[in-house]
Amino acid sequence: MAKNLVEVNNVKKYFPIHKGLLNRVVGNVKAVDDVSLTIREGETFGLVGESGCGKSTLGRVILRLQSATEGSVKINGRDVHSLSNRDLNKMREEMQIIFQDPFGSLNPRFLVKDVIGEPLKIHTKMSAKEIDERVVELMKMVGLDPTRRNRYPHEFSGGQRQRIGIARAIALKPKFIVADEAVSALDVSVQSQVINLLMRLQKEMGLTFLFIAHGLNVVRHISDRVGVMYLGKMVEVGETESLYASPLHPYTAALLSAIPLPSPTKKRNRIVLQGDVPSPANPPSGCRFHTRCPFAQEKCSQVEPKLVEVLPGREVACHFPIGVEGGSDLSKLQ
Amino acid sequence: MAEKLLEVRNLTTGFLTEKGFVKATDRISINIEKGKTLCLVGESGSGKSVTSLSIMRLIDYAGGVILEGNINFKGQDLAAKKQEELKEIRGNQISMIFQDPMSALNPVFTVGEQIAESLRLHQNKNKDEAWKEAVELLRMVGIPSPEIRAKQYPNQLSGGMCQRVVIAIALAAKPELLIADEPTTALDVTVQAQILELLQDLKEKLGTSILLITHDMGVAAEMADHIAVMYAGAIVEQGTVEEIFANPSHPYTVGLLQSIPGFEGERGGELYTIKGTIPGLGNLPQGCRFNPRCPHVMDKCRQVEPGDIQIGAEHKTKCWLYEDQAKVAAAGKGEHIHG
Numbered sequence: 001m002a003k004n005l006v007e008v009n010n011v012k013k014y015f016p017i018h019k020g021l022l023n024r025v026v027g028n029v030k031a032v033d034d035v036s037l038t039i040r041e042g043e044t045f046g047l048v049g050e051s052g053c054g055k056s057t058l059g060r061v062i063l064r065l066q067s068a069t070e071g072s073v074k075i076n077g078r079d080v081h082s083l084s085n086r087d088l089n090k091m092r093e094e095m096q097i098i099f100q101d102p103f104g105s106l107n108p109r110f111l112v113k114d115v116i117g118e119p120l121k122i123h124t125k126m127s128a129k130e131i132d133e134r135v136v137e138l139m140k141m142v143g144l145d146p147t148r149r150n151r152y153p154h155e156f157s158g159g160q161r162q163r164i165g166i167a168r169a170i171a172l173k174p175k176f177i178v179a180d181e182a183v184s185a186l187d188v189s190v191q192s193q194v195i196n197l198l199m200r201l202q203k204e205m206g207l208t209f210l211f212i213a214h215g216l217n218v219v220r221h222i223s224d225r226v227g228v229m230y231l232g233k234m235v236e237v238g239e240t241e242s243l244y245a246s247p248l249h250p251y252t253a254a255l256l257s258a259i260p261l262p263s264p265t266k267k268r269n270r271i272v273l274q275g276d277v278p279s280p281a282n283p284p285s286g287c288r289f290h291t292r293c294p295f296a297q298e299k300c301s302q303v304e305p306k307l308v309e310v311l312p313g314r315e316v317a318c319h320f321p322i323g324v325e326g327g328s329d330l331s332k333l334q
Numbered sequence: 335m336a337e338k339l340l341e342v343r344n345l346t347t348g349f350l351t352e353k354g355f356v357k358a359t360d361r362i363s364i365n366i367e368k369g370k371t372l373c374l375v376g377e378s379g380s381g382k383s384v385t386s387l388s389i390m391r392l393i394d395y396a397g398g399v400i401l402e403g404n405i406n407f408k409g410q411d412l413a414a415k416k417q418e419e420l421k422e423i424r425g426n427q428i429s430m431i432f433q434d435p436m437s438a439l440n441p442v443f444t445v446g447e448q449i450a451e452s453l454r455l456h457q458n459k460n461k462d463e464a465w466k467e468a469v470e471l472l473r474m475v476g477i478p479s480p481e482i483r484a485k486q487y488p489n490q491l492s493g494g495m496c497q498r499v500v501i502a503i504a505l506a507a508k509p510e511l512l513i514a515d516e517p518t519t520a521l522d523v524t525v526q527a528q529i530l531e532l533l534q535d536l537k538e539k540l541g542t543s544i545l546l547i548t549h550d551m552g553v554a555a556e557m558a559d560h561i562a563v564m565y566a567g568a569i570v571e572q573g574t575v576e577e578i579f580a581n582p583s584h585p586y587t588v589g590l591l592q593s594i595p596g597f598e599g600e601r602g603g604e605l606y607t608i609k610g611t612i613p614g615l616g617n618l619p620q621g622c623r624f625n626p627r628c629p630h631v632m633d634k635c636r637q638v639e640p641g642d643i644q645i646g647a648e649h650k651t652k653c654w655l656y657e658d659q660a661k662v663a664a665a666g667k668g669e670h671i672h673g
Binding site (some may be wrong): 050199216257262270272 | 377378492494495522523524525526527528530531535549550553554555556575576579580589590591593594595596597602604606607608611612665
């Protein structure tokens with residue numbers, strides 16, 4: 001088995017809520033609350049969940065774009081959050097990010113060659129000519145026409161801009177890339193082009209991805225393993241195929257059943273969750289999902305379940321996981 | 335065939351730009367039957383929203399002009415009416431739900447007041463009656479403890495709840511046609527499931543026809559009776575939901591369906607892609623507008639734009655590949671090839 005490239009241990013990220021005349025801290029928004037995960041070298045780890053569940057914050061904390069409140073993140077054996085600024089800068093060559101919004105993430109006053117070449121300028125001692133050659137090479141790699149490198153981002157379409165973002169991210173030949181909703185803003189026909197590109201680059205460069213998305217079918221296609229988050233907690237982690245075929249956590253089951261299938265003849269037995277996601281500033285006691293869970297029992301509102309391995313390669317944080325002895329039974333819902 | 339509620343014929347809407355007139359929709363023809371749902375499917379920039387705004391004649395306020403065509407709604411041509419006359423119809427017989435529920439509501443009025451306003455304007459209810467009915471409407475769209483919620487402001491409600499409020503306002507006047515422009519795109523999947531279920535319920539209960547605009551083939555498969563696929567301003571294929579999914583015929587529809595990663599079967603392989611990008615509406619290619627991206631392109635496609643070719647009972651496609659099929663069908667005196 002491949003070694004673990006990324007190890008996230010008990011990471012917490014709280015955002016303080018200030019209130020009143022003295023700006024006292026009256027509470028915390030617990031965006032990420034005690035999450036651990038490992039990503040193996042060369043694999044794609046998909047992270048899914050609804051908006052506000054903390055998946056983007058986790059991605060940013062892993063890259064130390066935001067500091068963690070507690071916990072540690074090790075990438076390639078080094079603790080990212082205890083590095084000095086200088087070492088961190090060096091480390092950034094190995095870890096990069098692709099952002100969601102191809103319109104907001106590129107500086108509109110930079111030429112495309114400067115957008116892609118900027119990391120080379122900062123991190124390497126390449127001459128202007130070498131940088132230009134590398135930019136041409138990178139643009140070819142991501143399927144852009146290199147003769148257009150002297151243009152501004154606004155002259156490119158959404159899909160092409162996302163390719164520019166990808167070229168920038170791979171410029172320094174990183175090991176690990178966080179793709180934060182990298183294809184969510186794109187139309188279906190463009191989305192499939194970008195997914196193919198990401199998968200091809202992964203093969204060619206041996207990249208490791210943390211793929212954050214809410215499009216569950218995209219995550220299934222691209223990921224080797226998937227983690228499901230709910231209100232700042234990791235509720236289920238597993239191999240993609242078995243997780244999609246037989247989800248253990250009732251939330252995963254509901255999430256999967258909620259997606260409309262592109263076929264009028266296949267209908268799912270849908271688990272429609274009641275209500276909305278509670279506020280992360282004031283999460284429910286016990287299991288955070290118990291307020292919306294169709295299988296909730298008394299224990300769920302009192303004791304918080306830990307993420308444990310219940311089947312080989314399958315971890316779940318639920319007292320009564322689906323399809324496990326003594327657990328919840330989906331067929332009782334209908 | 336069921337009774338037609340809305341019949342749009344050759345609707346062409348344009349915008350005046352620096353580069354001259356740009357047609358955002360090109361000879362759109364659609365029918366909506368009573369109590370049925372038509373889904374308008376397409377990618378961004380394909381002209382879905384312009385079509386819906388044109389039907390409501392709200393396009394006048396967005397700087398667009400209806401150049402051609404008529405919009406027959408219960409025997410009246412909406413395209414020929416004055417804005418003053420349209421006030422009778424808008425909100426009363428046709429209403430609309432927008433994509434972003436947060437910005438569709440007025441932040442300085444409580445949600446109850448906003449629903450009651452619609453009732454007072456369109457149904458001449460007095461204040462007390464309107465308020466009572468507003469609370470009832472909130473109950474109908476599935477908002478818990480509606481008496482309390484009616485007195486709250488939009489910022490106190492979640493996105494899903496706001497969308498329910500918007501639906502309640504749209505349904506206040508019991509319209510015959512509801513136009514929903516990407517009503518669930520801004521919402522999470524579990525909330526989307528709730529809203530879709532609500533729309534389906536209301537359609538059955540009230541017999542409202544729905545024009546649903548979406549980019550999500552999954553949503554279309556679930557909600558639609560009929561589907562019209564739009565590409566670069568034109569409807570390239572339309573038919574019943576079964577026909578479109580079982581037997582997609584236009585290469586664009588086929589490509590669109592194949593590009594979606596599935597939930598079953600093989601994963602990790604290369605996804606099907608439609609090469610290239612959507613052309614700008616200002617510089618459409620000659621001939622078929624899909625020809626530069628089409629895997630089956632022929633000489634004819636580069637020169638002449640195809641019209642609607644009937645390939646099934648209600649199934650039409652704009653593609654030269656089916657020209658011969660249509661001739662065969664015509665020779666068989668209206669016998670359909672399938673369906």
